[in-house]
Amino acid sequence: MLAALAARSVARAKGLLIALAALLCGFQVLVIVSAREIYRGQMFAELASLIPSGLQQMAGGLVFTSFTGLASFGFFHPVVILVFVEAAVFLATEPAWEVEAGMVDLTLARPVPRSLVISRTLLVAFGAAAALALLMALSTRLALHAFAPATAAWPRVETTTLLAINLAVLAWCFAALSLLIAAMVRRRSTAVGIAGLAAVLLYLVHVLAELWRPAYPLRLIAPYHYYNAPALLALTSNGWQRDLGVLLGTTALFVAAAYVVYERRDL
């Protein structure tokens, strides 16, 4: 039953997933081609001078001053992160659509446990985020082999892998929040609206906390804080494990709450 439900969801989201995969992988290739040109022209200093110091500080010194940093930029470019997160939000709100469209009246009139609807959504949203992150990592490695200058220091495989894993887990966290909201409401637009807006607002909180000292304590409430790309790039500390733990723990809490809420609600 789970396979049938998941296959149906994937079939419905097929177009979106293909488009996203093409967009995100294409962007990775574009970033690496751009990094090659900057490397060949030795224009890192000029590039760094164009970026406000605050943003440079936020992104870590390595990003705009080295081929390694720039070639990995596709994993933490704000647009990429937000597109990734918003896609996860959309996929995770399917339970609200099913209530809105009346599909639950057909699926749950059959011997399908309610929990399976949540499990199916988890499988699809989490699986899609993981698959997209994996494709981004693969396209990065392929693009490096195809376009990167042999003399440049490439991002290490571990770095690319960790960036992809962290990005996927960040998306899971927002998918879990969206799932919880979708488990409560009757309209997908409501669920996407609330969760999507929360994703954007929390990103702004993250940026604000990084750039404005008085807002610094707020950084802890933004999940983006736990996707520390500069540290991952530098591979300097093991903080990423703690960050992943926070994101996974929050995700688990939201998911557990979604199961409970959906089990108790009127459909």
Next chain:
Amino acid sequence: MPEPVAALATEGLTKYYGPVIGIEDVNLVVHGGETFGFLGANGAGKTTTIRLILDLLRPSRGRATVGGLDCRQDSVRVRQQIGYLPAEMPVYPEMSGRAYLAFLARLQHPAPDAAWMESLLRRFDVSDTDLARPIRDLSHGMKRKLGILQALMGKAPLLILDEPTSGLDPLMIEAFVETIRELRAEGCTVFLSSHVLSEVEKLCDRVGLVSRGRLVKIAALDEIRDRMPRRVRVVFSQPVSTPPPTLAGTRIVRASPDEWIVEISGPAGPIVQWLGALPVRDMDIETATLEEYVLGLYSEGTA
């Protein structure tokens, strides 16, 4: 001897939507092999009752059971025994009819029997070409047929059908009625919510009338027929000055010296006896249809 387990029963089943009454204290028992008609005006609480049975809604109080199993506690096992046709058929418009039925079949346990499925497709005149088309391109009637097919394909012991023939042509209505009769003969129980009272008359053994969330009447169809008012038109050969009698179960609709129109409920004997002393030239008795009877109850606010 222990009483047989009811195919479907509700005990004090109640659902409030905040201050609004969905249904209140609904008590009914549907016996195995019976076809039960569930009637009521729009918003009376029919769909709420059905959705409570299916555990899509959670009751404010009371409970429903199917084959002795609690619809809330044994929800999955209960739904294993139900074939459900909603009034509004939700569809995935991009799917073909075949893929849609296959998807729903994969959610059933046990899986539908292929020979029975073939037989249903033939009965309802659904061709391979129809099944290959995306559902968005199908007519309302064809979508309804898909709905009937998905509800019947599992040969569930309890069928819950909400407005099953809405949008079907007369031939398909006949095919539906025949199929339901066959399934009933095999022991299937049918809970039928419908506005088409001719269909209810054809199929149902008993009916329940629900009004403003309350079950106001349950009766066997034969019993209702016996109680249904008949309109008696009496024409006199010469003017009659005597006024019509006020007998129990009699209502005077119109009275002139040449003609009376009287509505009677119950036995016709007393009025016939009374008329014996009068110069009756002609007499015509017209039985009300179930539709007129139920509409009468609706307008009186009884149902």
